[in-house]
Amino acid sequence: MPLPQPSLAGPRILLRPLLASDAAALVAAAADGELWSLPFTVVPSAETVDAYIGHALAGQAAGTVVPFATVLRETGQVIGSTRFWKIDRVHRKLEIGSTWIAASWQKSFVNTEAKYLMLRHAFEEMACVRVQFTTDEINAKSRAAILRLGAKQEGIVRHERIMPDGRKRNSVRFSIIDDEWPVVKEQLEARLRA
Numbered sequence: 001m002p003l004p005q006p007s008l009a010g011p012r013i014l015l016r017p018l019l020a021s022d023a024a025a026l027v028a029a030a031a032d033g034e035l036w037s038l039p040f041t042v043v044p045s046a047e048t049v050d051a052y053i054g055h056a057l058a059g060q061a062a063g064t065v066v067p068f069a070t071v072l073r074e075t076g077q078v079i080g081s082t083r084f085w086k087i088d089r090v091h092r093k094l095e096i097g098s099t100w101i102a103a104s105w106q107k108s109f110v111n112t113e114a115k116y117l118m119l120r121h122a123f124e125e126m127a128c129v130r131v132q133f134t135t136d137e138i139n140a141k142s143r144a145a146i147l148r149l150g151a152k153q154e155g156i157v158r159h160e161r162i163m164p165d166g167r168k169r170n171s172v173r174f175s176i177i178d179d180e181w182p183v184v185k186e187q188l189e190a191r192l193r194a
Helices: 022-029 047-061 109-125 140-149 181-193
Strands: 013-018 064-073 078-088 091-100 128-134 152-162 168-177
Touching: 013 109, 022 047, 022 064, 022 078, 022 140, 047 064, 047 078, 078 109, 091 109, 091 152, 109 128, 109 140, 128 140, 140 168, 168 181
Parallel strands: 091 128
Antiparallel strands: 013 064, 064 078, 078 091, 128 168, 152 168
């Protein structure tokens, strides 16, 4: 059963439901840095964007994925995408993933604000007891960003997935649990105020 698809609004970022009509905007955002050529993540190109969106919307229809377009509120420009996935309503847990941001907006307020909005929704509206993150073992920037959020590294999952180029990826798993959320929330709010 599909989950209700919220829009999550912060002062500068809007995470709104991903739409099939976002294809051109996603490709334009990914072109900022040619992100589709990164070896450790899957970012849509002009050739793959329809399948990328189709996969996200199929997960949404199955009730296991909530995909978002990341939008600058001031201009309405789409600058990336992210999603809740691996949603387990029985055990009240999910993963935040498939996150990418146009190169010009990396190392800005965007990732912190987006993750804050998603974590707040997961813990406070969806009553999650666990939110996890998974990134490629070789993606040092992503690993550092997840740690900066306040997540704890749990370990490395070997050969967790096969990448489009055929490489067997080892993934690093992180999590934040409900008991940790108040402190993490406070720290993220302080970073956003700064």
